[in-house]
Amino acid sequence: MPPSRPAQKSLQHRTISSAVAEELRRRIVDGEFRSGFQLRQDALAAEFGVSRIPVREALMQLEAEGLVKIHPHRGAIVSELSTEEIDELFELRAWLEPRLLKASAPRLTEADYKRLNEILQEYSSELRAMHISRWGELNTEFHMVLYQHAKQPRSLAIVANLLQESDRHTRLQLSLTQGMERAASEHAELLKLCTEGRISAACSLLKTHIEGAGKSLRSYLEEHQKVSAQK
Structure with a gap:
């Protein structure tokens, strides 16, 4: 049985979010995005040409890795790497x-x-x-x-x-x-x-x-x- 459209859509989102996470991770670790830098979902979605959903998923992944901290009112902030x-x-x-x-x-x-x-x-x-x-x-x-x-x-x-x-x-x-x-x-x-x-x-x-x-x-x-x- 071929996969359903929702499954294909979910897979696509995961693939996109992984690519976004990889690029953001590189910028943070390389020091392009320094500690305290605010990662705005709208701006990132526009830059990568994607919707906010994979960007949000990417930021949640980076929070799990300890690279960013998501605050209720400030959004995602780059953690300090000292x-x-x-x-x-x-x-x-x-x-x-x-x-x-x-x-x-x-x-x-x-x-x-x-x-x-x-x-x-x-x-x-x-x-x-x-x-x-x-x-x-x-x-x-x-x-x-x-x-x-x-x-x-x-x-x-x-x-x-x-x-x-x-x-x-x-x-x-x-x-x-x-x-x-x-x-x-x-x-x-x-x-x-x-x-x-x-x-x-x-x-x-x-x-x-x-x-x-x-x-x-x-x-x-x-x-x-x-x-x-x-x-």
Whole structure:
């Protein structure tokens, strides 16, 4: 049976919105659209010669990636991409999180491991489906479940805040640097080490995992901003 017209129309919108998102993403990452820049749907629709629907879908995609923030009355605003902020967030995480894991891992229960495996399965599914908005949420939950038994409430609260602050950076790192498969693999290895009681190895891997994510995102942004400056 041939596809219906609504399905064809929906596919066309997704194709157009993907093309619009790709071009807007390039301009933001390359620094053509700087932080605070307002992305007006009408102007973008006119520039690209499309309706507002695929533009709106593209902006929603970029919000899921952390590149823009959609405000009720101001519309879509380009988020700030600061290499200094990236360095600070990921350095703090790499210092604090292995300490929490060392204290918490020996106390993880069967129920905890069941939930951690469920998160990994869902994470893998969302990666295949390219549901970027879920990547950061699942990443945060995975890490917090690992640390929940540390009995260090102040450190745990700080890390929870850092994970929230770095959520958009995590989504950017995964989507822009093609780090999805590496993240999934390292999460699985991290869980395996904890299951086997190899806590020191798990803490070392966690530190490397966090530092690697921060460095790959920083390098990506620096390279693209350098290319943009040379144009």
